[in-house]
Amino acid sequence: MSVTDRIEALRKQINFHLYRYHVLDSPVISDAEYDQLYLELLALEEAHPELITPDSPTQRAGAEPLAAFTKVTHPRPILSLSNAFNVEDLYAWRTRIDRLLPEDTALNYVVEPKIDGLTVVLTYRDGVFVQGATRGNGEVGEDITQNLRTLKGIPTRIPIDPDSDLAPPPYLVVRGEAFFPLDKFEAWNSARGEAGEQTYMNPRNAAAG
Incomplete structure (x- = not known):
């Protein structure tokens, strides 16, 4: 295996394990095993600095968040979420959804707690995190990519099992809460x-x- 291939393999493994640890809270290797992978990657990148990329897991540590931000136009408006204060509001929302769909359409819903944080919009290209922005006014936000790179809970690459043949989507925009x-x-x-x-x-x- 070439140095380039080994670095790529290590990055995939580390990103996969970071996601298991920080997002799923379900690690599948020990801290010592993770450290071994990380230190190997760090050593290879130090020996071959021309192979370092911004999405590498080693580039998180020590990154200084930016205080001034440039503007970002969202590909589609990031609309605010509506509130439902009682069961009647919830049923009214369901009725509005039903009217937009063909009759007898089967629907499944996923319900989760509303986290009161800062809305962020993450953009991935070919599985690599390339931009993060605030919601702003819904059409234009602020570029906070470098700040978000310091958060270990945000994958710099879409986590895919290293042993899988699956490929990430070419373009993906994710909305969430910091x-x-x-x-x-x-x-x-x-x-x-x-x-x-x-x-x-x-x-x-x-x-x-």
């Missing part, structure tokens, strides 16, 4: 206060800041 878990926010905010640094009123403001 948020600060409450328990971690309280500990972090308390430490900032003790250090005489600015504290935040709530986790959402901290995530946005």
Whole structure:
């Protein structure tokens, strides 16, 4: 196997395990085994710096978030989500959906808690994370790609089992929420206060800041 192929294989493995650990909370290898993969990749990239790419897992550490942002036009409007305050609101929404579909269309729904964070829009090309932006006004947001690269919960590549023959989609736009878990926010905010640094009123403001 060539150095280039080995680096590519290591990146795929590491991204897969990062996703298992940080997103699914279900690692399949030990921390020591992960460290071994990471250190091998780091050594190969240090020996061959011309092979380093921005999406490599090694490029997360030490990245400084940007304070000033450029504008990004979303490929499609990022609309706000409507609220439902009672069961009647939910049924009314279901009725509106039914009217848009052929009669007797079978539907399945996935329900999850609404996380109050900062809406972000991630763009992947050929499985590689190339841009991250805020929602902004729904049509134009701010480019926060470098800031998002520091978050281990955001894959720099779409995670695919290294042993699979599956290929990522050529173009994918994902909408989600960047948020600060409450328990971690309280500990972090308390430490900032003790250090005489600015504290935040709530986790959402901290995530946005």
